[in-house]
Amino acid sequence: MAGSWLQRQAQLHPERPAFYWQNKSWSFAALQAEVQQYAAYYEAHLIHSQRVAVFSDNKPEMVFTILALWELGIELQCLNTRLTNKELGFQLQDADCQLVITDSLLELDGVQLLPFGKKNTIAFQGEDRLVYRPTQIASIMYTSGTTGKPKGVPQTFGNHQASAKATQQNLSIAEDDCWLCAVPLYHISGLSIVLRMVQLGISMRLYGRFDPQTMAMDLSHNKGTVVSLVSKMLKDILPYVPQTGFPGLRYILLGGGPIDRSLLEQCQHKQLAVIQSYGMTETCSQVVALPPAMATAKLGASGIPLKGVQLRIVAAKGKSTSARDEAHSVGEIYLKGSAIVSSYLNDRGSEQWDQQGWFATGDLGYLDEEGYLYVVSRASELIISGGENIYPAEVEQALQQHPAIAEAAVVGQDNAQWGQEVTAFVVLKEAVSKESLLESLEDTIAHYKFPRRFYQVAELPRTASGKIIKWRLLSEERVNEIE
Template sequence: MMKRASLTPDRIAIETDQEKLTFAQLNERSMELASKLSSQNIRKGDSVSVFMKNSLEMVLLLFSLKHLGAITVLHNLRLTPMELAFQTKNSMSKLLVTDIERVDSLMESEFAKESNIISMDELLQGEATPFPMVKEFQLDSVDTIMYTSGTTGNPKGVKQTYGNHFWSASGSALNLGLYEKDAWLAAVPLFHISGLSILMRSVIYGMRVILHEKFNAQKVNEDIKNKGVTIVSVVSTMLQQLLEDLGEGMYPATFRCMLAGGGPIPLPMLKECEKRGIPVFQTYGMTETCSQIVTLSPEAALLKIGSAGKALFSSQIKIVVDGDCKEAHAGEAGEILVKGPNVTPGYFHDEEATKRAFNDGWLHTGDIGYLDEDGFLYVLDRRSDLIISGGENVYPAEIEAVLMSHPSVKDAGVGAMEDDRWGQVPVAYVVLRGQDVSESEIIDFASQRLAKYKVPKKIVKVIELPRNASNKLVRRRLVEYLPKSDLARGHVHED
């Protein structure tokens, strides 16, 4: 931040409905906040948890932690206190900073007994203490940690280094291009890598960011038309809502990129975007790759329907089959492996998970796909059984573990059901121990232990679950147990 403020001090860095800050102002105010964090005894190498909504204050906090050399741990706002407690303990966070409206609920939970919690308002009003500002960063030093739910066991803290962020921004710029008047609209959460990576690009590029607290299609469209927005990051459900709100309207010629992640864009939506002159860049990436690592350009979107594109500059992908990691032929499906300077060095305080994930420098994504004869990637299955609900990753094993902790549930399996609004939602199939228990009781039990987007939207009681000869759950067969009335139509669920 200090370097960027020196290079382009008067250029607008961040803009909200209430305020605009230049890079010089952003640097100055984040320095002031760093001095107040110092009074909380935060030092270089300490972990600090951030549990906040998108806001200018959150942006200031993120950069103030870099001035101190602290590690930023970002948490999904949908986490329950129980989930949050695990992540803060695992990351060894010395302090959790949150919005004023969340303090009371956190303080009333069991989470508060072992946590040091402070609201952003209280922090801003606190005393300032001189601190040794970090002026140089090692590229292999950990900057941020984001938790991703494992397909088995507890969530894992993905380490993201300064080098990961730098190379991610560089690879994106070499692919998308970089223009003096670029402005990136961020309506995705900053606690996700898709949102955080926009802020990192802002400082590295010297680019203006228009920050929204949350996604609202009408507001995003208004800003694209009126504030010189050139790039927006979306998932398919967001793009669909933008098109619906746009109606017969068109975007200005200055808008040059709709960066779409979270799964392939449906063909009808792609054709509608082409008709309206909206350039859609489809991507494939994950927390472990510090955002996109494969991107499909608009000119290839209709020629390579369903493809995520090619690996960005400095990154590599390959498809392997069999246990010996034999490289697949063109068109042959296998596991997607990725490699590059934007790929995480591993998981925080989890050497076993790190060893399992890497092979000779290649990260095993767990996703299944293939490369065609032209080298374009097609993703067939997101982490095999992964459910993508409104752009959020939902792992069945995590939900199953919670359900089986219910005293009346003997066995549980979780699969996806198509949904008109969210794309997919989780559905649970349970085997009871004998005594009956209502669907609402099970859902309420899960709601107390899981983020809202992970809670099953339907409970189907079954006599047994489909398992193979090794007694492993065959999740792809769970849909056979779903009532035909639910298969025939999608469902719209409340937020």
């Protein structure tokens, strides 16, 4: 099949290891054979389907299904399994997707469910399909906007290929590398590892969930050379890391938000090469990362742009800054490059791209004298808890449906375990319990978005124009906690 990344790897390197799951393994030839059977099954059931959603946690059937859909030229919509039915329903309707492949018992109006593909002997009839074209949509993921309204991000194969190639160059990825994946496949952090496998010809080891002891044991037995983690996962695995580190582990690629300096120093003491990075759904994984040789000298930095990525800092007044201009001048991070998507679905958020193709991330940062990026805050109000992105506006809108709440403001409070925790400040019309507030959020937003603490305030601090001053909520003494 012309253009299939998987088939190319199977032809060039049939016996090379491709995919590991628990005590099972597949070479590229074996993986291709498995995927072909899944593709034959889906070809018989997905007639005239251009876009199909997948709802699943990490397991081999999900990998086989993703690759089978791409062999068929079908766009993949990734669904976060932690979302409520209401949230899922909106995303499916917004993406005009009526079919979900899953083994879960979902109940969604107007949506057809199809179980994961079964092995069969039907011949796969896909020889002449056009697949993996640079402009073709490979995957769609949803990210919340600052208004709280989720936006679909259509990621093309061209975007993914640029991301994989840039990562290969930055980390000197070679054919004998094995990338450990315990992050969700429905997130860009996980899906990008599948794409690196078939694009770069490396192997990946998949985990159903992150268990620090299991991963540490695998690493001690040289079962992986690179691993993607968020700060919470890194903290959890650190106690199981020997003082001399893992000899076969080359790099830990760290994403999912800020990390404190002390944790990075602990990693250095245990000889772990942690590569901080910066990226998002719209950039198809990392677009800025620290070169390995600079991990110590630039501790705390996100790094420099990867190959094919341009970066600039735009101050509030609209003036761009660079390392040659005013170093350490904080402004909004703008990006441009072939790994970055060019639009959202349904023309939402079109103002984030200017006429020259620069993407306004909404995140704040600065460049030092040598051009290294330091991220000050993620989307200014974005809360990152345990690697999950949570936009306050979405939680605020859900809270304000409660009859006892007159106003609500949600912020992220530092948390040693999760990085940040959701904290709500509310103006009440009448007395209310924490239990009542949490119950009102059920079936509206996912549990990981629930506030951990509620504080009653007489009024919310505002600017002269009426905008809530959220930093003041975190800087003032917190009293009147709602129990």
